[in-house]
Amino acid sequence: MSTLQEKINQTIVDVNDFPKEGIVYKDITPLFLNPELSGEIVDAFVEKAKGKVDIVCGIESRGFLYGIQIAQKLNVPFVLIRKAGKLPPPTISESYDLEYGQATIEVNSNYIKDGARVLIHDDVLATGGTAEACAKLVEKCGGKTTQFSFIVDLTFLNGKDKLTPFATDIVTLIEY
Numbered sequence: 001m002s003t004l005q006e007k008i009n010q011t012i013v014d015v016n017d018f019p020k021e022g023i024v025y026k027d028i029t030p031l032f033l034n035p036e037l038s039g040e041i042v043d044a045f046v047e048k049a050k051g052k053v054d055i056v057c058g059i060e061s062r063g064f065l066y067g068i069q070i071a072q073k074l075n076v077p078f079v080l081i082r083k084a085g086k087l088p089p090p091t092i093s094e095s096y097d098l099e100y101g102q103a104t105i106e107v108n109s110n111y112i113k114d115g116a117r118v119l120i121h122d123d124v125l126a127t128g129g130t131a132e133a134c135a136k137l138v139e140k141c142g143g144k145t146t147q148f149s150f151i152v153d154l155t156f157l158n159g160k161d162k163l164t165p166f167a168t169d170i171v172t173l174i175e176y
């Protein structure tokens with residue numbers, strides 16, 4: 001019997017030189033072709049977050065896919081963190097650097113209540129810039145990031161270093 005980590009490793013596809021030369025892109029979309037494996041992944045995240053969070057924030061776009069399922073299973077609200085210009089007001093923004101570019105993310109400023117314990121969920125932790133920007137948005141809204149969760153950690157980019165000032169509870173299912 002394969003472990004969850006082995007099943008994820010066998011399913012994720014490496015794509016060389018995408019979206020830019022020199023980047024090895026981890027394509028996680030084949031995970032969604034497998035409903036049984038996707039169910040196990042969601043359950044693994046839910047198990048780690050149970051009783052610890054009041055809100056799940058999912059990061060556009062791939063962070064939405066398991067993020068909303070995690071929130072539903074935890075019976076807590078799901079909040080979308082979107083790329084700039086996609087959400088109607090009232091929003092607040094944060095800009096950051098990516099492994100392959102620059103970006104700005106936004107959240108509805110009314111959705112994260114004062115003192116809320118927040119799980120920030122995304123598919124891949126690379127440089128950590130996106131999740132760090134998300135934690136800054138949560139802080140600006142008066143919330144507290146208590147856990148981060150990712151399917152993949154690209155450890156050679158040291159993304160966790162950017163996140164530990166916000167929360168040391170960082171769940172990752174597979175590391176490369």
Ligand SMILES: O=P(O)(O)OC[C@H]1O[C@H](OP(=O)(O)OP(=O)(O)O)[C@H](O)[C@@H]1O
Pocket residue numbers: 059060061062063097098099122123124125126127128129130131159
């Ligand atoms: O740790 P970082 O260096 O910040 O990189 C991680 C981010 O990069 C990818 O998103 P991408 O911008 O490719 O968007 P997508 O999810 O819409 O494909 C990934 O889904 C994370 O959100």
Ligand SMILES: Nc1ncnc2[nH]cnc12
Pocket residue numbers: 023024025026027099100124126127154
């Ligand atoms: N190498 C990579 N593969 C997939 N998603 C990413 N997001 C940032 N870097 C990535």
